[in-house]
Amino acid sequence: MKVGILYSRIRKDEKLLLSELRDRGHEVEKIDVRKVQFGLDSTTANVEDLDVVVDRCLATSRSLYATEFLDSYGVPVVNSPETADVCADKAKNSLALAEAGVPTPNTKVAFTTETAMEIIEEFGYPCVLKPVVGSWGRLMAKIDSRNAAEAILEHKATLGHYEHKVFYVQEFVEKPGRDIRVVAVDGEPVAAMTRTSDHWLTNAAKGGETASFDLDDEALDLVERASAAVGGGLLGIDLMEVGGDGPNYTVHEVNHTVEFKALNEASDVDVPAAVVDWLETKAEAESGNGDSAATDGEELLV
Amino acid sequence: MSQAECVECGADVSLHDDLEAGEIIDCATCGAELEVIDVSPPVLDRAPELEEDWGE
Incomplete structure (x- = not known):
């Protein structure tokens, strides 16, 4: 199969994936999203004839838009832009889990420091304040007291990007x-x-x-x-x-855009092999759909 | 194993055989994080700084 990899940084996870794909004789098209133009009906990326594109973007913002554009051209992309949209945002993530009846920590969102403070007091201490977008445990706050809550909320409201003014408060589990x-x-x-x-x-x-x-x-x-x-x-x-x-x-x-290098080392399972097994299945399923990608090379202006 | 020059300190950086464009390597001399821009011939540049939306 011919596999596209959306990336801007090749981590160990991507190297494991690339190695497994090449070892099996699959053709790989690395797509550095920093160098690509995405137009309304085509892209400068070489996505023609790709059986499947795997989103391995390190940056969530790029992941969201790149998958959305590729999907609009009819290029099979995993994960789907719909999945990326839900998973990229902790509030949407929590809502989706709750709507599906999946047990998930009690969570509330507020848009002002005053209302966020009301939620925090209702939860009691400790509770947790998280950014709606972010990863690797960064900017997570375990709030142990009202004084700490006031300080963190003021900092977020004053210093933060607008997304930090969406206060995502969660019970401490x-x-x-x-x-x-x-x-x-x-x-x-x-x-x-x-x-x-x-x-x-x-x-x-x-x-x-x-x-x-x-x-x-x-x-x-x-x-x-x-x-x-x-x-x-x-x-x-x-x-x-x-x-x-x-x-x-x-x-x-x-x-x-899950990282799996730690799991690959911790478990006996060959994780990249299992991922490629799954990609082969997805590509085979997509090839039966008859979708074709629209591209027109280098002359696209966006 | 090939070598390339660190753009930060000018020292020679040893490169492993399965080098990939987009990979990040550390300069053993100055500690700078370097991005592999090209592999044949190897070209290095300073790696981008961590952004807030990076991750899983």
Whole structure:
């Protein structure tokens, strides 16, 4: 098959993917989105005859627009722009999970510091304030007191980009020092790992220690439902273990340009191989649809 | 293994064989993050600074 890779930085994840694709004899078209023009009906990127394009953009903003344009030309792209749109924004992500009946932490959004403060006081301390767009645990605030809340809200309102004035407040979930990352393709888990840390943020990017994890039936069901809630695709689904009488897990996030190098090292599963298996299936399915991409080379002006 | 010049400090940077355009490597001499612009012949430039919307 002929596979396009949207990128602006080749991380270890992309190198693993490229290596697996080339080892299997697939043709790869690397598309550096920084150098591409996207017009209303065509692009300067060489997307003609591509069986599938994989969005591996590091920047969320580029991911959203690049997939939207490619999709509009009829180029098969994974993940879909609809999935990217939901996953790129934590508020939309939370809404999609809640609408699908997937257990997710209690979350409220406000647009002013005063109303955000009301929410924080209602949740009580600690609670969590997150940017609606962002990753790797950056700019996440665990709020332990009213004084801290006032300071953080003032800073966000004064210094932040307009998106930081969308105050996304979430209950603090007492988890057992770890959360669970599952990489799944259309709801089917490829592999799972725990990420453990003494810090409340357990992201691998924050230095959380990783270990392979076996999903039980309840977690398998949640992964399938969380994937469907955001439109499916190649996803990183994050769960926390919770106690009490209710469900044993809560799904706090679904990521649409998932990094898998840590999972590849933590588990016995060959993650890039599984991803390419899935891409081959997607490409085969797309080839049956008869879609064709519209491109006109270098002369496009946007 | 080939080499290229660090655009930050001018030192020689050793490049591994499976170099990819778009990859980031560190200069062992000055620590600068360098982006591989081209592989044949190898061309390096300063890597872009971290942006707020980067991630998964």
